Amino acid sequence: MKRREIYSDLRCIPPVIVRIDGRNFKNALARMGFEKPYDEKFTSAIVKAIETFFKKSGLSPVFAYTFSDEISFFFRDDAFDGRIEKLDSTIPSYISSAFSMVLDLEEPVSFDSRIIPIHEEDVREYLIWRQNEAWRNCINSYAYYTLISEGMEEQEAARMLKNKVSSDMHELLFERGINISKVPTWQRRGIMVMKKEIEIEGFNPQLNVETTSTRTKVFAEYEIPLFSSEEGAAFLQKILAKNTEE
Structure with a gap:
């Protein structure tokens, strides 16, 4: 029977974008009483689910871009050795669980997934x-x-x-x-979730001196520029360059 798992070794070569979409969200969310056309509680839950994914999933996306019930994760590394079945099952199921936990939903929701192989120079065009x-x-x-x-x-x-x-x-x-x-702005242009370095001030009691350390924090930007503009190009270039250094 193992031979029947004919798709289990299908692999993709990074970098890739994994885009997930809510399945039948319109009817489900209408039944739950969310506001239309936009509900801040819903959007906040999507963002928190993405932030949880960055922090606890064990995977390392460079960034995530989201609007409505759609999320695009950009990966440079070969997560799950590029195994398509793993990527297409783990990522949407994780977001489904995290999103449901944030909102304590009365009924299950699900996301579907697709993989987009992409050259890094084409990431801006995709966005x-x-x-x-x-x-x-x-x-x-x-x-x-x-x-x-x-x-x-x-x-x-x-x-x-x-x-x-x-x-x-x-x-x-x-x-x-x-x-x-x-x-x-977030309704018109979407939201970017990414890692950001912040400085934390502290104190070393042994040396009796104040200290400064750098920590990486997951950050959601609700005021993003148009990616088609020069400002948007610089914004994206900064994200990609920073993560290359890491």
């Missing part, structure tokens, strides 16, 4: 792509749930927004007093 999706998700969600709040049925709202471009939804929202460019 631009996902950040564009974060923006599309943001404006679509605000438009959809604004119409729902006005009493429109779900199918009617979806039909009304079908084939509308970003500028159309911008105008739709602006007419209703919502300036989408003023909503919180």
